[in-house]
Amino acid sequence: MNKILAALLAALALGCATTETAVPPAPPEKPAAPPPAPPATPAPTPGSPPTPDAAFRAQQPAPLPGTPTFDAPVPVVKKLKNGVEVWVVENPAIPVVAVEVVIKSGVNAEPIEKAGLADLVVSLLDEGTRTRPADKLAEAIEDLAMRLNANAGREDIRVHMNSLTEALPQALDLMADVLLNPAFRPEDVSRVKDQKITDLLQKKGVPQALAADEMGRLLFGAKHPWGQPDGGTPETIRAITPADLQKFHDTWFRPNNAVVVVSGDVKVDQMVKMLDERLGAWKAKPLPKLSLPALPDLKARTVTFVDMPNASQSQVWVAGRVMNAKSPDAVVLRTINFALGGMFTSRLNMNLREVHGYSYGVRSAVEAARTYGTLMAYGGIVAKNTSEALKEYEDELARFASGGITGEELAKSKNAFIRTMPSRLETNDAVASAYGTVAFYELGPDYYKTLPAKISAVTPADATRVAKVVTAERWPVIIVGPAQENADKVKKLELGPVELKAVPSSGGGAGSSVGVK
């Protein structure tokens, strides 16, 4: 592709433009320190005369009149003839249409000895259907310049499609074929399994992925599907057969286990008609009931230290379980998390990065999902400061839990949450995915429309009450970094028993860093 555009997208490894690397840390400074006194104006230099100073530059300017308001779109909800719920947002601004199909089962439906099954199923959906071999299917998809991808999460699977409006009927044909008729041919299964095993091997050097795997095991339990390494292990991948894939698909890819969300340049009725025509053959079937082990009680605190001897940084994570998305408190926690670790000027980042210089950035993230919730504080720490940094995490989490946040922090958190919403719903892809989540969590089609009012209504008392869910004194600590210089110092913090582990030799580590969003 044209590299002018590629450079814009800043995806080229030759550039330096990932979010992480492009944001330079500001210099450490004491929080209460006054701004430095302005030095004398520098002497004029050839070719670059100074700009005359002016009074209006001294202060941050007032905003323009009027308050910008964002009216989030409210999808129209319809039903297909076979019962599938369809949510549609009409958006004629750009001639593209995004479609997100949510299958309401994911990793939770995997047997643990076949961990990685859901991921393998979605990876093989577009590797050939009953009527289209893998190469012909790829050609058909790319001839339309459409995008089609699928992901497996803990509770759900997402099949996402983006098409130019002009090619929508053909794109929907292909999407429906991939959704309903994947072939799972042995030669394709074998090839994709080899690629997955190569990917798993490559993950041994990725500390975030190893930390995410430990987090899953500790929060959800070693016997629970969510406690397995993300994407499985080479052993579990090898154990998966084409029949396993077919069975998973046949069991869970059912209209009574799905919802379809559409956003783009299309009319509601036209969209429903097109979907009815293509998904009509999709037949409902009763779903088996999952019997999953109970999630472990987080009572006795543990420190898990995965030794990466040569790492220049340690990943330091503290994570626990919190309320799910249905709880009204989820909005409160997501709001006040901005002050804990959800933005640059949050407590964790200012402490660990600005005051102490231990890190290029420490964050906290809340995931309030359909049946579970997590809160994690995480960051990469200069290796030699691992234990000192962990002590600061502990202090910040305890201070947050016991005292909530200040009125000023609450105001800033609300502002950040409300004002980033338009960007988070800017593209049709983003809208389809966001409402896919809302539909799956059963939060109602007016969720985003009413969310700003709910955020605004959070009181200091709410903040103080909900902050107490952070019971970090019982939550697991995960460190991935060099143990030799740090393990003893971590033990001296006396947070709990310290378990020292080696990096899994088979590359059983996790895939993408779950929860680092």
Add this chain to the structure above:
Amino acid sequence: MFRHVLLMAGAALLFALPARAADPQIKFEKYQMPNGLTVILAEDHRLPQVAVDIWYHVGAANQTKGKSGFAHLFEHMMFSGAKHIGPTPFKILEGIGTTGGAMANGTTNFDRTNYFEVVPSNELPTALWMESDRMAFLLDTLDEKKLAIQRNVVSNERRQSFENRPYGTAVLRMMDVLFPQPHPFYDSTIGTIAEIQSASLDEIKAFFRQFYGVNNASLVLVGDFQPDTAKKLVEQYFGPIPRGPEVPVPAPNQPALAKEIRETVNDKVAEVPKLGIAWTGVRAMTPEEPAGDMLASILGDGRTCRLYKRLVLEKKLAAGVDAANTTTRIAGIFNVDVVANAGFTNEQLLPEVQAILDDVKKNGVTEAELERAKRKVTAARLREVERIGGFGGKADLLNAYEMYAGDPGFLPKDLARYRAVTAQQVKDFANAYLPDDHRLIQFVVPAAKTAER
């Protein structure tokens, strides 16, 4: 005429495909202020936000010998504060509700450095106040201490993003072979740690005075603003900044490879081998550029490309493939990458890749392949204009066309360049620019397994 050629060429394929939609259009207004600042305004009232995007026309291409990584190091200094805004621009941005690296950031490439933020529409004054302060009053607070911190931050960035990332070292080595010193691309945009650490305060200040003049920048606003108000604000904050020195566009500087070079690169982080082949390429906006892009797409994009079909689908030797036609104002690179599946070696990959290259040079590409590559370009541009700014989006597209073509409205002409490409031109490009006897072949191997290569 070009369209006619295309329709003829693609007729067989188009038979089964839908009609093409109209090209995306971006309405904009461009003017230049007396001090030389180029201003481009594009209203877009879909969201209550404005994307502010400043491009300074300075990148790695402007660096001199011994100053690798300078443009990028300087980008970091722009986040260290200025006279009136104080030491932390991010605090100001979060104060107005602009949170997160996707909404506010800076990037450096070979040709330019950019700074952007997406702000609530009523906070446009604060964004312009901040950007004008770091354009006009940066040096007032830039001191040795700030520079020392950023020298270390950038050195760590090199360690993290290249030395400790699979295949990152090989990318730097490729640049060193294709662009030996004193070429400014030596060690890519990131630079060598020794040279980053040797950057002095005086040199950094001189770099700013030379390249960060108001007349070497273009300011793009896209979003929910009233043009009269925006113009007044731009005039208020940027109008008083005096013109700086003229910055000539760097002259073309494309070294040639004298022969085929074969090298083994030991990678401490990678777990499987990677084969890389690189050639010197063509510059941005040259007549050959679109054909090169089409060739890269046909060789290495998606799951229909030739490398994927042969190495991943048929032979099952590889886990991933890529090809790129990288073009800048002074030089270009064409390269092909294949990551092996576990258990296979670069020696098994090379003959397969060579066969693909030989075939393209001898027999060219098919009309179906070319048409597919063209459709991908058009669709990518359309999707790009869905966002107002951030990384990419309309704002960066306008700035890019302004810098590379002198015309923010170049989009339809750009697409026309691609539609005009013929299969013969793609074949000619392969023969002209991908010679076997002037190229770099990199055998990247996991460090502990060097013996197997």
